[in-house]
Amino acid sequence: MMAHLADDLLAIYGALRGAFGHQHWWPAETAFEAMIGAILAQNVSWKNAAKAVRNLEDAGMLDPELLAAADTAEIARLIVPSRFYNQKAERVREFARVYVAEFGADPVAMAAAETGALRRRLLSIKGLGKETVDSILLYACSKPIFVVDAYTRRIFSRYGLLPAGASYDLMQRFFMENLAPDVELFNDYHAQIVFLGNNICKKSPLCARCPIQEVHESLWCAEGMGAKDWNSGGD
Ligand code: SF4
Missing domain, CATH: 1.10.1670.10 (Helix-hairpin-Helix base-excision DNA repair enzymes (C-terminal))
Incomplete structure (x- = not known):
């Protein structure tokens, strides 16, 4: 230093x-909302991503198990404001599947994982780049990642x-x-x-x-x- x-x-x-x-970031009420928000905010303004998050919430779909089991077309329909909605629907569903299967949909369990291993695992999910993964690590898991x-x-x-x-x-x-x-x-x-x-x-x-x-x-x-x-x- x-x-x-x-x-x-x-x-x-x-x-x-x-x-x-x-x-006062991240503007989300739950860790899972921050995770999904980080994916939906890729290449768009936060305003657009926030609209998509709200649509998921209003439809009762801001839920790891429901997203993991959903049709990507159903997710895509709700996240249109975030643009690239077909790609993002796949990313959201894949992330939700990993979150449910490997961390029991528990943000505390995810945050307890070793930072380097967790970063590598999240980066291995198709479509999740460094900025998205690091946003999840910092804002949803409270890991000291810049x-x-x-x-x-x-x-x-x-x-x-x-x-x-x-x-x-x-x-x-x-x-x-x-x-x-x-x-x-x-x-x-x-x-x-x-x-x-x-x-x-x-x-x-x-x-x-x-x-x-x-x-x-x-x-x-x-x-x-x-x-x-x-x-x-x-x-
Ligand atoms: S960082 Fe430099 S270029 Fe940017 S607004 Fe400040 S003074 Fe101007």
Whole structure:
């Protein structure tokens, strides 16, 4: 762990949390809902995924045993808002089958599994990638796994802390090697990154509103270059 990087990462988190407040992720009432939400959120906005989760709930189908036994066409019909609904229906059913058969549909049993083995098992389910699996591990199983995504790459490469083409694994190592394993911190840090990427550090960034700029003189954002000067003129 490099002390100055750890300090910078904690300072960035502090600035984001100070500006945006705690994000209270994952927006789900049960661990199983968070698991299904993570699958349905692949490649769509959370708003769309949330509609699909609500449809499952309204139909009484947000239940591991029912999903494991369901027809994929029946699941697909309910999760249309999440797009790619045929593929996602298969993923949801396969995940539910594993959850029921290997963990007794018990989130505590799943969370008790050794993290590396559990990650490998979930990654072996067709269609579940690293971001989805890590979201399940962190947000549903409270494992200290840092979730990264395209927003992470964009923001931290603009600060020169990650290369522009950084892989998922490299980004994840960067956070996990420089921060102590802390579920609460990892939970809200990823949520803050998503909020910043969604609302401020967009493709065309709104640098004048970026809380990270105020963190430290040594943190210099290539995209936000000079923003401090024009910030002083007000937003
Ligand atoms: S200063 Fe601008 S480009 Fe840099 S992280 Fe903030 S919003 Fe993104």
